[in-house]
Amino acid sequence: MANSLMRGEKVQVTHGAVAESYPGQSSAIAIKRIVDEEHDMVIAPDETINLVALEQFIQKTENNEEATMRGVNITVEGSSVFDTFIFQNGEYTVREDATQDNFVEVETIGEVSCQQLEYYLTDDQNIMIELTGCDNDTGVLEIANLPFKDMIVPEDIYHRVEVIVGEEVVLDTTDESEKEEIITKIREGTPQSVMTMTMMAPEGEIILYGKQAIIHFDYQEVGNVIRYNTLVETGLTFD
Structure with a gap:
């Protein structure tokens, strides 16, 4: 166990009696990952x-x-x-x-x-x-x-959403309701594998800026996003 531990792991160590020396000394008798x-x-x-x-x-x-x-x-x-x-x-x-x-x-x-x-x-x-x-x-x-x-939008704190179509930024928002609507439609969309079908080239990109990760989606103006080799029919459109 000791030889397999990585720096930063949380563990629980049980030790035996403490010798009456200065400083006090003891030996670990069990190590448990938590x-x-x-x-x-x-x-x-x-x-x-x-x-x-x-x-x-x-x-x-x-x-x-x-x-x-x-x-x-x-x-x-x-x-x-x-x-x-x-x-x-x-x-x-x-x-x-x-x-x-x-x-x-x-x-x-x-x-x-x-x-x-x-x-x-x-x-x-x-x-x-x-x-x-x-x-x-x-x-x-x-x-x-x-x-x-x-997994398509993992739980995180997303503070900003940006939508780029072509070379134009059509949406850049921190509004909570707008962010929630986009994330909900992506999560509840219908997924379909794109590994066995011919896809049109993406028109743009949707970017979710999270506290821990930045999530990128290819975006098509018909309202679909692509990620993880999967097309998701979301119904998202932007003026």
């Missing part, structure tokens, strides 16, 4: 927390910047499995810690190397985000499989 809801991406059976952390990780890797993210999968029994995703020198490393899953026969800390991050819309309207070219048994490692509406 969920950091402010920074971890947490996926539980009934909710997801901090998906913007995944958004930040994807954006950095697509820009070939070094990135680290810790994901926590909460099992149906309530145990926690911790995955640390590291992107460095063009490659992905995933360190999995299942030692706190009380329902597996073998408690392990393992490491997998992968080559590429991919995402696509599934038949049940989820977005699958996974690593491929991995040195495990299947060659694939799932990062997340969750409702598309949760």
